[in-house]
Amino acid sequence: MKQADLLIIGGGPAGVTAAIYAARKGLDFMMISRDIGGQAAWSGRIENYTGCQVVSGPELTARFEEHLKKFSIRLVQPETALSLTRDSGRFRVSGEKDAYSASAVIVATGKRSRLLGVKGEKEFLGRGLTYCAVCDGPLFAGRDVAVIGGGNSALDAALQMSRIASRVYVLESSGDFTADKILVNRLSAAGNVEIYKNASVMEVRGGRFVEGIRFSAQGKESILPVRGVFVEIGLAPNSEFAAIASRNEKGEIKVDCSNGTGVPGLFAAGDVTDVPEKQIVIAAGDGAKAALSAARYLLSL
Numbered sequence: 001m002k003q004a005d006l007l008i009i010g011g012g013p014a015g016v017t018a019a020i021y022a023a024r025k026g027l028d029f030m031m032i033s034r035d036i037g038g039q040a041a042w043s044g045r046i047e048n049y050t051g052c053q054v055v056s057g058p059e060l061t062a063r064f065e066e067h068l069k070k071f072s073i074r075l076v077q078p079e080t081a082l083s084l085t086r087d088s089g090r091f092r093v094s095g096e097k098d099a100y101s102a103s104a105v106i107v108a109t110g111k112r113s114r115l116l117g118v119k120g121e122k123e124f125l126g127r128g129l130t131y132c133a134v135c136d137g138p139l140f141a142g143r144d145v146a147v148i149g150g151g152n153s154a155l156d157a158a159l160q161m162s163r164i165a166s167r168v169y170v171l172e173s174s175g176d177f178t179a180d181k182i183l184v185n186r187l188s189a190a191g192n193v194e195i196y197k198n199a200s201v202m203e204v205r206g207g208r209f210v211e212g213i214r215f216s217a218q219g220k221e222s223i224l225p226v227r228g229v230f231v232e233i234g235l236a237p238n239s240e241f242a243a244i245a246s247r248n249e250k251g252e253i254k255v256d257c258s259n260g261t262g263v264p265g266l267f268a269a270g271d272v273t274d275v276p277e278k279q280i281v282i283a284a285g286d287g288a289k290a291a292l293s294a295a296r297y298l299l300s301l
């Protein structure tokens with residue numbers, strides 16, 4: 001079992017910032033994560049992270065990695081936390097590779113994509129169906145694709161794909177987009193995008209790879225002959241393993257203004273928490289606060 005005073009779980013903006021702060025505080029800490037960058041790596045174009053006028057997700061991730069390398073951080077990656085327990089004032093985390101013990105823990109595990117839940121979704125995952133336009137978009141150059149969803153992630157994906165794909169169909173289930181107006185305006189200006197509102201996707205179909213989707217809109221059932229399907233219908237918090245923390249009805253970990261969870265020594269930061277706005281700058285700020293709170297907690301022991 002690996003031991004440290006502090007264990008940071010997650011390598012997105014919240015976890016990386018927490019690690020930078022923990023390193024600068026000289027804490028004895030470890031970081032475990034499935035990846036570095038988290039959801040921030042999926043964004044095509046980030047225009048609202050202070051100090052970076054425009055930066056792509058992969059570029060920002062590279063800068064995170066560079067920043068982490070400045071410190072000699074004990075990083076286990078890829079690693080997935082499976083359970084978190086507390087006994088006699090020590091936390092124990094079981095991971096896929098190893099077990100970890102620490103006096104304080106910061107959970108910064110963010111969110112993951114929600115599933116569509118239709119026929120063909122599982123079968124065509126990785127064979128034309130994807131949850132990440134930044135990662136997989138270039139595979140569909142010159143093809144017709146569908147983006148499912150109407151929020152910021154969906155429109156971000158649709159805009160990215162409008163520059164790569166031949167035609168982009170956007171299907172959203174409610175009467176209107178919930179995305180920011182700037183994205184809606186950009187999408188309306190794109191020449192190769194067709195929008196279906198009040199659309200309900202019923203099936204992803206094909207042979208070896210995706211060949212189309214069946215959907216209904218305005219009481220009419222249709223098939224769109226697409227080779228790529230981008231599912232962008234929202235996110236769920238990666239908090240199941242941290243059931244010792246109190247969570248809200250969405251599964252988000254409840255935190256106070258110091259990122260404490262109510263369990264002594266257990267802190268949470270970023271999108272996995274019940275902080276209402278989910279943004280890179282907010283997650284990063286949260287990570288800094290959580291690390292400083294954890295440092296104060298460790299000093300008090």
Ligand SMILES: Cc1cc2nc3c(=O)[nH]c(=O)nc-3n(C[C@H](O)[C@H](O)[C@H](O)COP(=O)(O)OP(=O)(O)OC[C@H]3O[C@@H](n4cnc5c(N)ncnc54)[C@H](O)[C@@H]3O)c2cc1C
Nearest residue numbers: 010011012013014034038039081110111270271278279280
């Ligand atoms: C397509 C898209 C575009 C976006 N564009 C913008 C934008 O332009 N501007 C903006 O401000 N925000 C944007 N966001 C939101 C922003 O990316 C998130 O708010 C931010 O990344 C949250 O950071 P986080 O560190 O809390 O969580 P995440 O980024 O979700 O990172 C979580 C980390 O935890 C790891 N992890 C998860 N579960 C486990 C586990 N069990 N064990 C170990 N590790 C685990 C993951 O691998 C990841 O490294 C966008 C999001 C998406 C999806």
